[in-house]
Amino acid sequence: MSDASSTPSPDPALPPGFVFDPARLAKGMMTRNGHSGWLGLDYHAHGEGWFELELPWREELVGVAETGVLASGPIISLMDNATSMSVWTLTGKFVPHATLDLRVDYMRAAVPGKTVIGRGECYKLTRTISFIRGIAYDEDPSDPIAHVVGSFMATHGTYL
């Protein structure tokens, strides 16, 4: 694997090992710039090993014009970022990493007009790999829009 990265670092100036305050960082840099900024991703909630971002519905993000259903691209970006942040809630520090793979299973279409919440969870850390899973939902986490599973690789330094 090369030094691929789809996950934005919360702040380009942050050195690896910087103490990670998820809420502050997600409310700041990460959600205003670049692709996540364009999508309108915003902080929702977090805890140890999990992190939630929200994706407000808007016309531009629609994948099927006739139905108003969101494209899956924005859902993938939402889950990539939410699961990425969930890793750092476990490490307690910022460790640069790259998404290796991500699989998304679509349970149902996102309802037009409704904000989608992406809940990412890191369920295992090794020195170099973090294993993540998550769901995207609108109102009820027990009725998810999508399930995701994937992995990240630390590119500079180690998780543990």
Next chain:
Amino acid sequence: MNDANLPPYAQALGIAIDHDEDGNPVLYADFSDRVLGRPGFLHGGAMSGLMEMACMAALRAEMERRGETMRLKPVNVQVEFMRGGTEQRTFAMGTVTRAGRRVALVNAACWQDDRAKPIALAQMKILLSPAE
């Protein structure tokens, strides 16, 4: 197939058709702040979105060849990120690996300046149902 057939998401991201290759549309997106991930690099979600659009476009082209009008409903997608995407034009093309009557398997590759070195791969399963 022309750019006007692409959904709002694709148009907003600046995704357009570059050319047709054996009946499969090759899509591209130029680099902009809208697709920026970490500084200087393409966001993986943007790569995924481009490949998803390429998969759907390839399948629509296949359905057109068959003379069928189908509703396409994504079941799942698996994306492998292999290289960091840099600040330049990105391409993606989907290939229909298998399209039966009810479900299709479509693969896509995403590359930049060197097609022999794809930056990401995707595989999508899409349900087919007759359009009303």
